[in-house]
Amino acid sequence: MINLKLKERFLKYIKFDTQSDDSSTTIPSTMKQKDLGKYLEEELKSIGLSESFMDEFGYVYGYLPSNCNSKQTIGLIAHMDTSDEASGKDVNPKVINNYDGSIIVLNEALGLKLDPKEFNYLNNQIGHELITTDGTTLLGADDKAGIAIIMTVIDELLHSNIEYPNIIVTFTPDEEIGRGTDAFNYEYYKEKNCSIAYTLDGGEPHIVNYENFNAASCVVEIIGKSIHPGSAKNKMINASLVAIEFNDLLPKYMVPSMTEGYEGFNHLVEISSSVSNAKLVYIIRNHDMNLFKEQKVLFGKACEYLNTKYGYEVCKITLKDSYYNMKELVLKNEFILANANDALRENGVTPEYDPIRGGTDGARLSFGGIITPNLGTGGQNFHGPFEYLDVDEASLMVNVVKTLVQKYK
Numbered sequence: 001m002i003n004l005k006l007k008e009r010f011l012k013y014i015k016f017d018t019q020s021d022d023s024s025t026t027i028p029s030t031m032k033q034k035d036l037g038k039y040l041e042e043e044l045k046s047i048g049l050s051e052s053f054m055d056e057f058g059y060v061y062g063y064l065p066s067n068c069n070s071k072q073t074i075g076l077i078a079h080m081d082t083s084d085e086a087s088g089k090d091v092n093p094k095v096i097n098n099y100d101g102s103i104i105v106l107n108e109a110l111g112l113k114l115d116p117k118e119f120n121y122l123n124n125q126i127g128h129e130l131i132t133t134d135g136t137t138l139l140g141a142d143d144k145a146g147i148a149i150i151m152t153v154i155d156e157l158l159h160s161n162i163e164y165p166n167i168i169v170t171f172t173p174d175e176e177i178g179r180g181t182d183a184f185n186y187e188y189y190k191e192k193n194c195s196i197a198y199t200l201d202g203g204e205p206h207i208v209n210y211e212n213f214n215a216a217s218c219v220v221e222i223i224g225k226s227i228h229p230g231s232a233k234n235k236m237i238n239a240s241l242v243a244i245e246f247n248d249l250l251p252k253y254m255v256p257s258m259t260e261g262y263e264g265f266n267h268l269v270e271i272s273s274s275v276s277n278a279k280l281v282y283i284i285r286n287h288d289m290n291l292f293k294e295q296k297v298l299f300g301k302a303c304e305y306l307n308t309k310y311g312y313e314v315c316k317i318t319l320k321d322s323y324y325n326m327k328e329l330v331l332k333n334e335f336i337l338a339n340a341n342d343a344l345r346e347n348g349v350t351p352e353y354d355p356i357r358g359g360t361d362g363a364r365l366s367f368g369g370i371i372t373p374n375l376g377t378g379g380q381n382f383h384g385p386f387e388y389l390d391v392d393e394a395s396l397m398v399n400v401v402k403t404l405v406q407k408y409k
């Protein structure tokens, strides 16, 4: 399965440093993402899309009208930015042809290697073409592999006899900092009558994601009573100690380090305190809506308990929902998953589901009216120097997506 254009594209895209920045307040968070955006807009034009543009926020949209008068429109989405957990500047990829199953030395000096004993999935990739980092940066397969797959799909559809529906292509900025849909052009999708899309932002080709966490945050503010410690008896209420008390009222085992799969958690992400004031910030996560609600109720109960105990409003909580599990929405339209599964099977892949222990742009889009499950790209070990791409798997996904779009014609 050789797809030279796919590989060339990927190697070109990862040369753009597109790291997003959580501390920035602009959209996109870093202007360098627009350099890749501009390039992608041009490439969409050069492969034959008459309609492609980048908006002021750095989102790139392209529209491919159906070649068979289909009334249906399907969206294909990938993100342009890379994680801030590792540098994405001066990426110096290494191409391994026909991987032989041995340890891959990424960087001798730094002692970084990909050992199949540690990274088990490599055992499935013998004979494949892999692209790794040189150990000093991330690779950017997350999510430039997704972009390369989508671009190649559009290119190949345009130069084939395959019948396809209307297709909207979208490349978004700032996914890694959770803002990938903040300036998403829902109107454009509505105009094109598009209410179904797929993100290409996962790992192994056989994994389809359509479940994510329900997510909320809780800020706990504690007001103590600060008195000179020498004369504090029966008077002082130390906010720091009340903060510890608050955390002690939450279930001990319900933390990220003790949970997996469908188990939810309350995660203390920030704490600051003095005798007079304390602030705790939690994120609350659960796939199950009822359990999610119960977790939030528990925060209210802990607060109430402390207020009653101390006889004044020692504690105040602010709960805010962030995003919800897209599962219900996806399952209401069963064909969206069925089509993905069939497309995988028709290309020799047995689909599996994996609940995402996080959120996705697709979840936000789904609640915004565009149901959007997530498909794999062939990338592994995202967000760090161990990241690599399996070119054969990415090629396979080009075929899967080509098969998939035909199901909507």
Ligand SMILES: [Zn+2]
Pocket: 079, 142, 143, 175, 201
């Ligand atoms: Zn991603």
